[in-house]
Amino acid sequence: MNIILLGPPGAGKGTQAERLVAERGMVQLSTGDMLRAAVASGTPTGLKAKAVMEAGELVSDEIVSGIIGEKLDTLSAETGVIFDGYPRTAAQAESLDALLAARRRRLDHVIELAVDEDALVARITGRFTCATCGAGYHDTFKQPKEAGVCDACGSTTFKRRPDDNEATVRTRLAEYRNKTAPILPIYEVRGLVHRVDGMADMADVTKAIAAVLGE
Numbered sequence: 001m002n003i004i005l006l007g008p009p010g011a012g013k014g015t016q017a018e019r020l021v022a023e024r025g026m027v028q029l030s031t032g033d034m035l036r037a038a039v040a041s042g043t044p045t046g047l048k049a050k051a052v053m054e055a056g057e058l059v060s061d062e063i064v065s066g067i068i069g070e071k072l073d074t075l076s077a078e079t080g081v082i083f084d085g086y087p088r089t090a091a092q093a094e095s096l097d098a099l100l101a102a103r104r105r106r107l108d109h110v111i112e113l114a115v116d117e118d119a120l121v122a123r124i125t126g127r128f129t130c131a132t133c134g135a136g137y138h139d140t141f142k143q144p145k146e147a148g149v150c151d152a153c154g155s156t157t158f159k160r161r162p163d164d165n166e167a168t169v170r171t172r173l174a175e176y177r178n179k180t181a182p183i184l185p186i187y188e189v190r191g192l193v194h195r196v197d198g199m200a201d202m203a204d205v206t207k208a209i210a211a212v213l214g215e
C-alpha cells in the first residue's frame with residue numbers, strides 16, 4: 001500500500017500519519033527528513049545533495065528522486081509507504097510513478113484531509129496554552145473552568161504561539177493550495193483522490209482513512 005497524504009497545516013496530518021505508522025507499520029517518507037538523513041549518512045545521493053546545498057543551490061528533482069529511490073530500496077516489499085510533502089509538481093508526480101514502477105510498487109490512494117478554511121482559521125487562532133504546565137485551551141471550544149486560571153495547575157499565565165494569528169494561517173493555507181494545485185488534478189483523473197473530512201474528530205478522521213485503505 002503506497003499513499004500520498006495531503007492536508008493543510010493544522011488539519012492533523014501529522015497525527016494521522018503517526019497512527020498509520022503505529023497501527024499499520026507503514027513508513028512515512030517526508031522529503032525534508034529524508035534529505036537531511038541522506039546527507040547525514042552520506043549515501044551517494046546524499047553526498048550530491050550536500051554539495052548542492054553547500055553551494056547555496058536548490059536540490060534538483062533528480063536528487064530528490066534519488067533519495068526517495070534509495071530509501072524505497074531499504075524497505076521490504078510489504079512495507080507500505082506514506083508520501084508526505086512529495087510530489088509537488090507534475091514532473092515529480094511522473095518521477096514518483098517511475099520510482100514506484102521500478103520497484104513493482106504503485107500508488108494506491110491519494111488522501112486529502114479537506115478543511116473548511118474559515119473554521120480552521122478559527123480553530124488555530126483561538127488556541128492558547130498554560131505558560132506553566134502547557135495545558136491546551138481554546139477561546140471558543142475550551143475555556144478554563146474559571147476564567148484566567150489553568151484547570152490543571154492553577155497558573156494564571158497563558159501564552160499563544162505568535163504564528164497562530166489569522167494572517168499567518170491564511171498565508172499557510174494559500175501556500176498549501178498552491179503546492180497541491182499542480183498535482184491533485186493528475187490524481188483526480190486517475191481516480192485516486194479521496195477527500196476525508198479533516199474538520200472531524202481525530203478518531204473519526206482515522207476511521208475514514210481506514211475505510212479508504214481497507215482492513
Ligand SMILES: [Zn+2]
Nearest residue numbers: 130133150153
Ligand atoms: Zn497549567
